[in-house]
Amino acid sequence: MKFAVFLDIDGVLNTRTTCEHTPDGYTGIDDARVEILAKVIKKYESVDLILSSDWKRMSPEEADYIYLCSKLEKYGLHLSGKTVDHWYNRGEGICKYLEEHPEIEDFVILDDNQFEFKDFEKLWERLLITDGIERVKFASNTPAIETIIFRDYIKLFS
Numbered sequence: 001m002k003f004a005v006f007l008d009i010d011g012v013l014n015t016r017t018t019c020e021h022t023p024d025g026y027t028g029i030d031d032a033r034v035e036i037l038a039k040v041i042k043k044y045e046s047v048d049l050i051l052s053s054d055w056k057r058m059s060p061e062e063a064d065y066i067y068l069c070s071k072l073e074k075y076g077l078h079l080s081g082k083t084v085d086h087w088y089n090r091g092e093g094i095c096k097y098l099e100e101h102p103e104i105e106d107f108v109i110l111d112d113n114q115f116e117f118k119d120f121e122k123l124w125e126r127l128l129i130t131d132g133i134e135r136v137k138f139a140s141n142t143p144a145i146e147t148i149i150f151r152d153y154i155k156l157f158s
């Protein structure tokens with residue numbers, strides 16, 4: 001089964017109290033949080049990690065983007081793709097990605113913001129709202145089973 005994780009960075013792999021900085025001086029990424037994500041993802045047979053964060057707007061040659069990729073690689077993770085948004089409609093970008101990738105059978109979304117996800121029931125039921133990945137809660141009162149399983153793994157490893 002092909003599973004996908006739509007990954008936001010700020011508020012998931014860092015928080016406002018993160019001390020580390022990127023090469024360009026922005027809030028960096030916490031190793032401990034990447035490690036939690038990596039352990040969860042290892043529980044799945046096949047996972048596509050899709051960047052939905054605004055970090056996707058950087059070009060692959062930018063120092064901060066290289067920094068992001070190296071942080072993920074340190075724990076055996078790599079990005080399979082990224083969404084494309086129109087006017088910061090992050091949910092729409094994810095819907096478009098799913099349409100273009102019918103091989104994805106189920107997914108979760110990690111994000112510290114709600115954006116317009118509520119407009120799409122399928123996304124809302126798969127949204128995990130974070131304050132740092134270890135502090136995670138369901139967006140929906142009726143989360144999808146895959147969302148419940150994913151959250152249980154996060155709790156297990158954090």
Ligand SMILES: [Mg+2]
Pocket residue numbers: 008009010011012111112113
């Ligand atoms: Mg964020």
